[in-house]
Amino acid sequence: MFARVTPYKMKPGSKPAALDKMHVLKDRIMGMPGMLNFINVMNEDGSGYVVAVVESAERSEANAETVRALWGEFAEFLEEMPTPQGYDVMVNWS
Numbered sequence: 001m002f003a004r005v006t007p008y009k010m011k012p013g014s015k016p017a018a019l020d021k022m023h024v025l026k027d028r029i030m031g032m033p034g035m036l037n038f039i040n041v042m043n044e045d046g047s048g049y050v051v052a053v054v055e056s057a058e059r060s061e062a063n064a065e066t067v068r069a070l071w072g073e074f075a076e077f078l079e080e081m082p083t084p085q086g087y088d089v090m091v092n093w094s
Helices: 015-030 057-062 064-072
Strands: 002-009 035-042 047-054 085-088
Touching: 002 057, 015 035, 015 064, 047 057, 057 064, 057 085
Parallel strands: none
Antiparallel strands: 002 047, 002 085, 035 047
């Protein structure tokens, strides 16, 4: 398994609209090949992380263009476009 971890920062007051947009895009997010788990966390100051667990680094790389396009859907809510980072998943407990 592989995790794409993306730190981001939202513009002040944009959380409700961004959350609505995320729900609209849920099927596209979860429909990416190899997607196993998607978590989005955010603090009150608008800083947060998206953690997407996928089958492999290769699957993650194959989804890179789609991921960029999805982040583009949030451009109006973001202070700047985020940069994802990739990691091998050591454990994934639930």
